[in-house]
Amino acid sequence: MSNNNLIKGSLQTIILKLLEENERMYGYEITQRVKELTAGEIKITEGALYPALHKLEAEGLLSTEIEQVDNRVRKYYSLTKDGQKEVTSKMSELQGFVENLQRILTPDLKPGFNI
Amino acid sequence: MSNNNLIKGSLQTIILKLLEENERMYGYEITQRVKELTAGEIKITEGALYPALHKLEAEGLLSTEIEQVDNRVRKYYSLTKDGQKEVTSKMSELQGFVENLQRILTPDLKPGFNI
DNA sequence: TTATATACATAAGAATTTTAGGTATTATTT
């Protein structure tokens, strides 16, 4: 796990959104899914991921179940009720931010453009 | 000046891009332009802006001229040669990151979608 | 005359991430 740049601030949203789509996932699985979805361009570092998961759990947005698979411990995360509400909120926050970014960075384009 | 959050790291790109479009700008002007372009939704704080400008100047991407306007000091920033190259690089980096973000967060959509 | 706008700046603290380590099992390669 290493190098990307950027991502700062969007990691929580990524975690929550992936869990909205997948019911439950474990940490390592999240890193692999992101790598796969972005053709290896975004690599979630473990030093960023695990503290983020622990924080979301401490905030009551995620719950955990530990399972034994092939003598290896897996810690599965799922959205709580509060977590489910938070996904929507965090997603529209991020979407709004990206739209504003585009307004700043591509001043020629009008609303409703293509990337 | 207050609250935004999200995508820490895009401030440098914003500064460089605005200077690519405007030849020269001073700090306060940048905060106002961003506020105006985003209908007040993104407010660049001075505590973030000035250190960022100083850092870009220290890296040789920006140059400065100080001017007196109505008894008030203004510090105008312009892109250096290196700065001009860096805009392109930073812009495609950010654009690529946003595309990857969309791949993670909107798995239904195919490349070339609308925001 | 008091507050707001313009215009710069810094410094403490918070939040997030990178880098670098650590443990342990299983699978693959040499």
Add this chain to the structure above:
DNA sequence: AAATAATACCTAAAATTCTTATGTATATAA
């Protein structure tokens, strides 16, 4: 058989970037 990579968790120091709070100073508006 031994070494490496992959799977799977974790933490801690340092770096980076941002917020919040302050400070200075002039001009304008209430």
